[in-house]
Amino acid sequence: MACPPAPTRLRSSASWTTCIRMGSPTTHVVVGGGIAGLLAARRLARGGATVTLLEAADHWGGRVSSLELDSLVLDAGAESFATRGGVMTALVSELGLESAIVAPTSAPAWVVSPERSYPLPATGWLGIPLRPFESEVRRILGWRGAVRTLSDRWRSLGSVPDDITVGALVRDRLGDAVADLLVAPVIAGVYSRSIDEIPLASIAPGLPAEVRAAGSLIKAATSRRKASPGGSAVLGIEGGLARLTGALVSECEAAGVRLFTNARVASIAPGTDDWRVVVDGAGVSGGAKFVADAVVIAVPLPMALQWFPDIGSDAARYVALVTLVLDAPALDAAPRGTGVLTTGAVTRAKALTHSTAKWPWLAARAGGRHVVRLSYAVNDPEESVISYAVGDASRLLGVPLESWQVRAATQVVWPDAGPVQVDLSRVPPGIELAGSAAGLTGLAAIVAADAQAR
Numbered sequence: 001m002a003c004p005p006a007p008t009r010l011r012s013s014a015s016w017t018t019c020i021r022m023g024s025p026t027t028h029v030v031v032g033g034g035i036a037g038l039l040a041a042r043r044l045a046r047g048g049a050t051v052t053l054l055e056a057a058d059h060w061g062g063r064v065s066s067l068e069l070d071s072l073v074l075d076a077g078a079e080s081f082a083t084r085g086g087v088m089t090a091l092v093s094e095l096g097l098e099s100a101i102v103a104p105t106s107a108p109a110w111v112v113s114p115e116r117s118y119p120l121p122a123t124g125w126l127g128i129p130l131r132p133f134e135s136e137v138r139r140i141l142g143w144r145g146a147v148r149t150l151s152d153r154w155r156s157l158g159s160v161p162d163d164i165t166v167g168a169l170v171r172d173r174l175g176d177a178v179a180d181l182l183v184a185p186v187i188a189g190v191y192s193r194s195i196d197e198i199p200l201a202s203i204a205p206g207l208p209a210e211v212r213a214a215g216s217l218i219k220a221a222t223s224r225r226k227a228s229p230g231g232s233a234v235l236g237i238e239g240g241l242a243r244l245t246g247a248l249v250s251e252c253e254a255a256g257v258r259l260f261t262n263a264r265v266a267s268i269a270p271g272t273d274d275w276r277v278v279v280d281g282a283g284v285s286g287g288a289k290f291v292a293d294a295v296v297i298a299v300p301l302p303m304a305l306q307w308f309p310d311i312g313s314d315a316a317r318y319v320a321l322v323t324l325v326l327d328a329p330a331l332d333a334a335p336r337g338t339g340v341l342t343t344g345a346v347t348r349a350k351a352l353t354h355s356t357a358k359w360p361w362l363a364a365r366a367g368g369r370h371v372v373r374l375s376y377a378v379n380d381p382e383e384s385v386i387s388y389a390v391g392d393a394s395r396l397l398g399v400p401l402e403s404w405q406v407r408a409a410t411q412v413v414w415p416d417a418g419p420v421q422v423d424l425s426r427v428p429p430g431i432e433l434a435g436s437a438a439g440l441t442g443l444a445a446i447v448a449a450d451a452q453a454r
Contacts (some may be wrong), residue, residue, distance in 0.1 A: 034062025036435025
């Protein structure tokens with residue numbers, strides 16, 4: 001089947017990309033060697049294309065990579081995946097890692113505010129309490145707050161526009177107490193955004209319509225919770241989530257993908273009927289120019305905007321992850337469960353994960369040591385926040401910790417992966433966006449989008 005002429009403006013480049021894959025062999029360059037880029041390269045190569053994958057760093061995986069600290073191999077970024085939709089579990093099984101899937105311990109996460117600390121209710125969705133009269137919810141909200149929350153079920157819904165923010169809807173339907181004490185810390189911990197600036201649709205496409213159809217925020221959240229598979233909402237991989245990256249690199253190699261690390265892309269420009277990608281990194285001897293029929297952009301949106309500024313606008317934001325390995329017997333009892341979220345600027349850190357309390361396999365390998373990860377929002381990727389970590393960990397975990405208990409510490413900075421708005425109608429023909437460049441958040445969304453593109 002012959003391909004139609006490339007349109008001058010596409011709502012999405014997926015239809016043109018699919019067409020050229022179905023015709024004679026084509027050449028593709030994939031820019032970005034994170035999970036989205038690896039998946040796209042594998043998909044295209046298996047479809048018969050000649051594929052080159054370029055990664056600016058000296059390793060693959062992006063946020064799904066590893067680091068070594070105090071002789072422990074730890075996840076440098078993502079440490080778990082969402083079970084919703086089943087797409088991640090399917091990918092892990094496809095990669096031969098099904099037997100390594102592990103669930104975290106069932107201990108709840110906690111919230112620490114300037115005034116008090118409390119465990120998050122187990123019966124909730126994104127912090128929205130689905131059973132407001134349960135004792136664990138009433139201890140946080142009080143009777144008045146619980147009644148205010150429950151009133152969402154019978155009060156007239158009113159207007160829920162598609163661009164409504166999470167904060168505006170939660171405050172209107174459930175009250176300020178739910179917004180500030182339950183939903184805000186969860187949203188900040190997961191998406192690195194304030195509930196008053198993040199659109200509801202960025203959490204899940206179609207969510208405003210679901211609320212309108214249900215006539216109630218709690219009813220819509222309950223439906224979302226019921227639609228999730230049974231058991232833990234997240235799972236991990238024994239040995240670390242970075243094992244996914246290694247497996248995907250092996251599959252790309254087997255599919256014939258040409259792989260280059262230390263290959264920083266300097267420019268991407270259209271030719272007469274192709275695209276020219278110029279690389280100036282050390283990974284390609286002397287630099288190189290690749291000519292391709294199509295290019296997949298699988299880098300964070302702020303990086304993609306340097307080549308295609310019309311597709312969106314997003315200020316560069318960063319998240320610094322500080323990992324501590326501690327000798328701290330006071331943490332043996334996991335005093336704050338698997339982790340802590342914050343509200344009210346109680347610490348410089350916005351969230352903490354007690355990794356050895358969360359993952360039994362890691363606790364076994366740590367042999368009595370404790371691994372704690374703290375996340376910080378930073379504007380400058382060169383900023384060091386390690387000096388805050390011990391004091392923040394002590395405050396959030398509720399136990400005294402001193403610097404002499406730190407066996408090892410390191411900081412890794414990642415581009416913020418919070419939801420962004422992308423104008424797909426401005427994506428040029430022959431260009432495909434993948435991962436966070438396409439406005440996707442989380443591994444499950446990235447894997448689902450790649451599966452749909454097959």
